[in-house]
Amino acid sequence: MSGGHAHPLHLHRDSPVHRLAPEAKILATVLFTVVVVVTPRTEFWAFAGYALLLAAVAAAARVPAGWLAKRATIELPFVLLAVALPFAGHGERVTWLGMSLSVDGLYGAWNIAAKGTLGVLTSLLLAATTTVRDLIYGLDRLRCPQVFVQIATFMLRYLDILADDARRMRVARLSRGYDPRFLWQVKAFAVGVGALFLRTYERGERVYLAMVSRGYTGRLPVPDAGGATAVQWAASPALPAAAACVALVAVLR
Amino acid sequence: MTAALEISSLSYAYPDGSPALRGVDLHVARGERVAILGPNGAGKTTLVLHLNGILHGGDGSVRVGGLAVEPQDRARLMEIRRRVGIVFQDPDDQLFMPTVAEDVAFGPANLGLRGADLAERVDEALAAVDMADYRTRAPHHLSFGQRRRVAVATVLAMRPEILVLDEPSSNLDPASRRELSQILRAQPVTLLMVTHDLPYALELCPRSVILDAGRVVADGPTVELLADEALMRQHRLELPYGFDPALAAAQIGSLHQ
Numbered sequence: 013m014s015g016g017h018a019h020p021l022h023l024h025r026d027s028p029v030h031r032l033a034p035e036a037k038i039l040a041t042v043l044f045t046v047v048v049v050v051t052p053r054t055e056f057w058a059f060a061g062y063a064l065l066l067a068a069v070a071a072a073a074r075v076p077a078g079w080l081a082k083r084a085t086i087e088l089p090f091v092l093l094a095v096a097l098p099f100a101g102h103g104e105r106v107t108w109l110g111m112s113l114s115v116d117g118l119y120g121a122w123n124i125a126a127k128g129t130l131g132v133l134t135s136l137l138l139a140a141t142t143t144v145r146d147l148i149y150g151l152d153r154l155r156c157p158q159v160f161v162q163i164a165t166f167m168l169r170y171l172d173i174l175a176d177d178a179r180r181m182r183v184a185r186l187s188r189g190y191d192p193r194f195l196w197q198v199k200a201f202a203v204g205v206g207a208l209f210l211r212t213y214e215r216g217e218r219v220y221l222a223m224v225s226r227g228y229t230g231r232l233p234v235p236d237a238g239g240a241t242a243v244q245w246a247a248s249p250a251l252p253a254a255a256a257c258v259a260l261v262a263v264l265r
Numbered sequence: 266m267t268a269a270l271e272i273s274s275l276s277y278a279y280p281d282g283s284p285a286l287r288g289v290d291l292h293v294a295r296g297e298r299v300a301i302l303g304p305n306g307a308g309k310t311t312l313v314l315h316l317n318g319i320l321h322g323g324d325g326s327v328r329v330g331g332l333a334v335e336p337q338d339r340a341r342l343m344e345i346r347r348r349v350g351i352v353f354q355d356p357d358d359q360l361f362m363p364t365v366a367e368d369v370a371f372g373p374a375n376l377g378l379r380g381a382d383l384a385e386r387v388d389e390a391l392a393a394v395d396m397a398d399y400r401t402r403a404p405h406h407l408s409f410g411q412r413r414r415v416a417v418a419t420v421l422a423m424r425p426e427i428l429v430l431d432e433p434s435s436n437l438d439p440a441s442r443r444e445l446s447q448i449l450r451a452q453p454v455t456l457l458m459v460t461h462d463l464p465y466a467l468e469l470c471p472r473s474v475i476l477d478a479g480r481v482v483a484d485g486p487t488v489e490l491l492a493d494e495a496l497m498r499q500h501r502l503e504l505p506y507g508f509d510p511a512l513a514a515a516q517i518g519s520l521h522q
Contacts, residue, residue, distance in 0.1 A: 145363050145364070148363075165361075165362070165363065166361065168363055169360075169361050169362065169363055169404070169405075170361075172405050173357055173405060215357075215358060218353065218355065218358040219358050219359075219361050221314070221319060221353070221358075222351075222353045222358050222359045222361075223361065223371075224319060224346075225317055225319060225346060225349075225350075225351045225353075226346065226350075226371055226372035226375060226419065226420070226423065227343055227346045227347065227372060227375030227376055227423070228371075228375060229339075229343075229375065232371075233370065233371060233374030233375065
């Protein structure tokens, strides 16, 4: 199932993690994230434990650390917000390097940075080891409502076509001397967006007609291939269970 | 033997009241290849959408292999849609699944096929259009000609009795155009082809029907219709510059003897 749908977050490798059924991976990701989020922010050792667990998964999936780090930069805007907290926070304050910092704000910043980073890394690992197509299969097998699965399927198929349409329309505008540098030139762009919407809407109708012509009655056929095996289901809670153990030890200590 | 397709005095008006079909009669025998010609707005696509019951509600009747198209009868409609395979003009409208094989499987899966039977249909249809090596590819990574061929396969996988093509040669380069005509010629089905590409109609279809303003205005051997200059001019049909239908027909005849 490597066909075509390469996306920038996917790393095409062969590893035990790549081979795991997508629904098992989705479940593990969600559970792990929940464990991370409910961990009290003062349990520093627990977070170190989580990071180690993720490092182990990354190693098993043969995803290089640098590759992960580069893509984790998506988190930066949110972390920047967290940087402001120690300065803006109220309550007890400490002085460090001549700066007066709020203790509560420091904890808050740590909380956002640690949990955010762990969450982003977990999602990146899921994306790196699972194609979009498999993610959709996984959601379908997890009994995610058909409507969402179908919308995601269509989005996956038509996003590129939509982007192509938009690009062609832009090139056609530029070719007729359009030079969007000033605010009042936004009109042509807005009209272009409207035209794109209409095109998409009309295409939706044509796609539907073509589907009905092939006997569509409101349900996409379910592919018979695959599905998580019992062994894979048994393996899927390994990561969240390990994380839960770390959390318990840290809290009970 | 019943005809593959019998349309009698079919009329249809769009919801805004503008008439699109005004009493169309057309009989097509099994195994025939017929081109439907006519200017833009003649009602060609409207007629096509009547063949499998997507449009309905006007006067007249459509029978496919003796079975009347009855939009209220869901089971029968499914059978009609199996018998009549429509290949739409833009392959991107037709191919909506993430991979070629899944898209080809969509039609037969709707017919209730699963497992090995379904896989057999997909293999057979992709082999028929010479695209078997592309089964795991995403449709948007294929060339336009390849997408058109896959679109034909998605319909062939339902083993239709009538294959209907809307502008099959549009946007194809000459080589893809020739490959498609070879594929279509090899299919043991009744073929109906809506087109503005008159040489293509002559190449593939011994018989043509000219539709204009919602009526069948001419029905006969393609070469005779194309050679009738007055008829052609009257219905806004024009041959490519320098194209001689009689000469071309003779060449095609010797080619396919």
